[in-house]
Amino acid sequence: MQTLHAAFVARIDAVLNALEMEGVLPADTPRANVTVEPPRDPSHGDLATNAAMVLAKQAKTNPRALAEKIVEHLEREPDIVEATIAGPGFINLRLSPEAWRRELLAIAHLGQDYGRSDMGKGQTVNIEYVSANPTGPMHMGHCRGAVVGDALSGLLEWAGHRVTREYYVNDAGGQVDVLARSAHLRYREALGDDIGEIPEGLYPGDYLKPVGERLAQEFGPAYKDAPEGEWLELFRQRSVAAMMDMIREDLSLLGIHHDLFSSEAELQAAKKPEAAEAWLREHGFVYDGVLEAPKGKAPPEDWEPVELPLFRSTEFGDDQDRPIKKSNGAWTYFGADLAYHFQKAEKADALIDIWGADHAGTVKRIKAAVAALTKGAGRDVPFDVKLVQMVKLLRDGEPVKMSKRSGTFVTLADVVNEVGKDVVRFTMLTRKPDAQMEFDFAKVVEASKDNPVFYLQYAHARIHSTLRKAGVEPSDAHLDRLGDDELALVREASQFPRVVESAAKAREPHRIAFFLGDLAAAFHSFWNAGNDDPSKRIIQESDPELTAARLFLATQVGQVIRNGLAILGVEAVEEM
RNA sequence: GCGCCCGUAGCUCAGUCGGAUAGAGCAUCAGAUUCCUAAUCUGGGGGCCACAGGUUCGAAUCCUGUCGGGCGCGCCA
Numbered sequence: 001m002q003t004l005h006a007a008f009v010a011r012i013d014a015v016l017n018a019l020e021m022e023g024v025l026p027a028d029t030p031r032a033n034v035t036v037e038p039p040r041d042p043s044h045g046d047l048a049t050n051a052a053m054v055l056a057k058q059a060k061t062n063p064r065a066l067a068e069k070i071v072e073h074l075e076r077e078p079d080i081v082e083a084t085i086a087g088p089g090f091i092n093l094r095l096s097p098e099a100w101r102r103e104l105l106a107i108a109h110l111g112q113d114y115g116r117s118d119m120g121k122g123q124t125v126n127i128e129y130v131s132a133n134p135t136g137p138m139h140m141g142h143c144r145g146a147v148v149g150d151a152l153s154g155l156l157e158w159a160g161h162r163v164t165r166e167y168y169v170n171d172a173g174g175q176v177d178v179l180a181r182s183a184h185l186r187y188r189e190a191l192g193d194d195i196g197e198i199p200e201g202l203y204p205g206d207y208l209k210p211v212g213e214r215l216a217q218e219f220g221p222a223y224k225d226a227p228e229g230e231w232l233e234l235f236r237q238r239s240v241a242a243m244m245d246m247i248r249e250d251l252s253l254l255g256i257h258h259d260l261f262s263s264e265a266e267l268q269a270a271k272k273p274e275a276a277e278a279w280l281r282e283h284g285f286v287y288d289g290v291l292e293a294p295k296g297k298a299p300p301e302d303w304e305p306v307e308l309p310l311f312r313s314t315e316f317g318d319d320q321d322r323p324i325k326k327s328n329g330a331w332t333y334f335g336a337d338l339a340y341h342f343q344k345a346e347k348a349d350a351l352i353d354i355w356g357a358d359h360a361g362t363v364k365r366i367k368a369a370v371a372a373l374t375k376g377a378g379r380d381v382p383f384d385v386k387l388v389q390m391v392k393l394l395r396d397g398e399p400v401k402m403s404k405r406s407g408t409f410v411t412l413a414d415v416v417n418e419v420g421k422d423v424v425r426f427t428m429l430t431r432k433p434d435a436q437m438e439f440d441f442a443k444v445v446e447a448s449k450d451n452p453v454f455y456l457q458y459a460h461a462r463i464h465s466t467l468r469k470a471g472v473e474p475s476d477a478h479l480d481r482l483g484d485d486e487l488a489l490v491r492e493a494s495q496f497p498r499v500v501e502s503a504a505k506a507r508e509p510h511r512i513a514f515f516l517g518d519l520a521a522a523f524h525s526f527w528n529a530g531n532d533d534p535s536k537r538i539i540q541e542s543d544p545e546l547t548a549a550r551l552f553l554a555t556q557v558g559q560v561i562r563n564g565l566a567i568l569g570v571e572a573v574e575e576m
Numbered sequence: 577g578c579g580c581c582c583g584u585a586g587c588u589c590a591g592u593c594g595g596a597u598a599g600a601g602c603a604u605c606a607g608a609u610u611c612c613u614a615a616u617c618u619g620g621g622g623g624c625c626a627c628a629g630g631u632u633c634g635a636a637u638c639c640u641g642u643c644g645g646g647c648g649c650g651c652c653a
Contacts, residue, residue: 033593041596050595053633063633087596088633133653173653291650308651319579319649326651333653360580361648389581390647431589435582436646443588443602451615452601458615466612502592514590517600521617528617531608539612576615 001110004103005497008036008093012049015073024069025059037498038491045084045092046491053089063089100487101479103494107556108476115496115563119504120161126348127153130251130258131168134243135179136205138250138412141356144437145388146412147428147569149354150256151509152386154567159504164348165258168340171240172264173333178202179243180236184223186212187235191221211242253416254425255569262343264336272339273331276373277309277324285312285372291320311338316368334362338369345374345381352507357389386507388433394440419444422570426453429513429568452517456561457573459520462527463558464574467551472544474551481549485526485536489553492522493560500567509568516564523557 002010012034019025034055039048052067059066067085074083074093082094107114129149132142153163170176182203189195190213198204215238223231244261251257267273280286289310310321311334324335344351351370355363363385374381393400393410400410416424423444430452431437444451467474495515503511530537538550562572 035592037592039596040599044596048596053595090596170653175653303650306651317579323651328651330651332651334651357581357647359648359653362653363580387581387647392646435589438588440588454615455601458613462613462616469612499592506592510590511592514600517590521600524616525618527612528608528614531611531614531617534611537612576613 001106003106003110003114003497004095004099004494005036008047011074011077012036012051012070015070016051016055018073019059019069024066025055029055029058031055038495039090039092042488042491044086044090045082046095047093049091049093050089052085052091056089067091097480097482097487100490100494101482104479104482104490104553104556105476107493107559108552111559112563112566114559115500115567116158116160117497117501117504118160119501120156120159122160122162123349124162124164124347125156125350125352126164126166126344127156127352127354128166128168128344129153129354130247130256131170132247133170133175134240134247135175135203136243137207137246140391140393140410140412140415140439143254143412143415143424144391144428144433145354145356146251146254146256147425148386148388148433148509150254151425151429151512151568152352152354152507154569155500155504155509155512156507158500158567161504164260166260166262166344167258169240169244169261169263170333171236172268172331172336176236176240177232179239180232181228182208183211183215183235183239183242184228184231187215187219188212188224190216191224193224207246208239211239214238214242250412253413254421262340264340267340267343268331268336272343273324273336276339276342277335279376280311280369280372281309283372283376285369286310286324287312289321291323311365311369313365313368316364316371318364318368322365334365334369337366338373341366341370341383342373342377345370345377345379345383349381351381351383353383353385355385355387357387360387363387384507386433389436391428392436392438394438394442396442397440400441415441422457423451423453425568426456426513426570427451429510432508432510452513453570454576455524456516456520456565457571458576459523460558460561460565460572461574461576463523463554463561466538466554470539470547470551472539472547472551474555475548476552478545478549479552481546482553485529486550486553489522489526489557492519493557496560496564512564512567516561519557519561519564523554523561 053063056063071083079099186208308323499515
């Protein structure tokens with residue numbers, strides 16, 4: 001069953017085909033810019049298209065003249081009551097009530113699939129998000145990227161992509177050695193040693209105590225006084241595994257479950273970075289060279305020029321070439337990361353990374369490396385890095401103090417426990433991710449006002465309470481009883497498939513959240529009309545046919561709200 | 577000094593790869609509840625879309641510059 005949106009996109013397309021046949025438009029005119037959407041001002045009509053304005057130049061005519069040709073065809077379409085040309089060349093369409101009733105049936109028929117699209121054609125998209133270092137629990141700094149990445153995954157699935165949700169486990173760098181040493185300290189503590197203050201440079205958090213206890217249980221005192229070389233590797237593996245269990249648990253509080261956890265250590269053990277380096281060297285992207293001291297700032301005291309293998313990222317707009325290996329021979333983060341991206345690209349048609357804004361400086365080099373590697377392999381895999389800006393935590397307008405050093409950061413689990421999964425997720429999705437945002441506990445726990453989640457959930461709950469109270473089953477038997485006010489709700493809801501597609505194309509899940517706000521507002525408004533005028537209430541005791549039709553309408557509005565919330569991973573409640 | 581992101585109503589933010597009279601929530605003012613859930617709704621006031629140029633039929637949107645805020649700038653991760 002086709003949605004109204006899909007049907008009209010197809011119709012406009014058919015008209016343009018016809019115009020190409022007639023020679024009005026040149027053959028194979030690109031149409032990517034043609035849109036079909038409701039005009040901002042509803043008095044202009046139900047749908048509008050910019051086709052004439054976008055294509056006029058290619059047709060070597062002016063927009064209004066082309067619009068007239070298009071209108072000639074559109075007027076012959078059965079569902080179109082009126083097609084008019086307005087302003088610089090918009091074509092406004094007014095649809096028959098029958099078209100809207102059919103859309104209502106389409107929502108009912110498609111149910112929880114209403115809004116899904118095959119736009120993505122089953123292409124595989126790998127989305128890497130979170131990828132927090134496995135050295136402690138998730139804190140609020142990770143939260144926004146986690147939610148945005150997860151919602152984007154859901155959105156792209158709805159738009160017809162196959163999505164792999166991936167987490168890159170940085171278990172090979174110096175930070176996991178620090179973790180292992182910190183765990184060893186807790187291990188000694190569990191065995192009865194007085195460890196005193198946690199030394200500078202080790203992780204102080206209490207979350208390592210259970211890790212130490214388990215190590216003590218498992219190994220007894222075997223490694224208590226042993227030299228580091230005997231236990232470091234073992235303790236690293238054990239503690240990373242423990243941290244990842246903890247992180248997975250934190251993520252599941254937010255309803256986030258990755259499909260794949262990729263280990264940097266395994267990647268290195270498989271010699272993937274070596275393979276990438278060899279290829280890059282062969283093709284002139286990597287050379288041995290000496291970096292200049294950093295400009296603008298005073299160079300570090302121990303600055304020494306050293307020859308290192310460098311990736312030519314300057315050729316891709318970066319400030320300087322970037323080392324892929326350290327002077328001690330180990331891979332840099334970048335060196336391993338480019339191999340990792342190449343590995344992902346082998347199994348996906350497109351890659352997306354969600355990063356915190358503090359990593360913005362490294363976007364150019366990794367994009368350059370991926371472009372070089374994938375094109376070299378004969379596969380042009382589009383790669384997009386979405387930057388998620390910082391979240392400023394407030395409580396009653398006052399910044400919440402955080403210090404990693406003392407271990408007093410705000411954990412994600414604390415926040416979810418305090419305000420709830422749905423609130424955290426939705427709040428993170430009501431702002432575009434590339435702008436900084438504020439997150440105020442005091443405002444967000446309040447069950448109203450500054451909290452748009454409840455507004456949506458209330459609309460959904462109202463619909464369900466009406467269904468419970470009505471004593472009549474919703475029915476599509478008499479949809480002709482629905483008037484303009486009611487069909488206006490269908491018009492609003494019918495935008496959902498289009499919003500899903502455009503949000504997916506732009507990779508901006510927050511658009512779903514804003515659409516749902518508009519839809520809920522339309523419903524609340526419709527509901528309240530019944531306060532002033534009882535004949536507008538959904539339940540009409542003396543008219544079961546009308547009641548059933550209005551219940552049917554309300555049910556479908558609820559369905560669309562539920563579908564939208566499902567994309568965002570937020571629950572639709574039936575009672576409040 | 578350089579790079580990236582942002583600057584829209586008093587506040588928090590939307591604004592569709594350039595489109596019609598720039599929107600919403602909060603706050604504020606005036607109203608609506610014997611009634612399907614008022615956690616809601618109706619209406620009013622409030623704008624140099626940071627500033628200055630440019631591109632064109634048309635700019636909040638694209639380009640250049642300036643100012644302001646954030647993030648980053650070693651072989652860290």
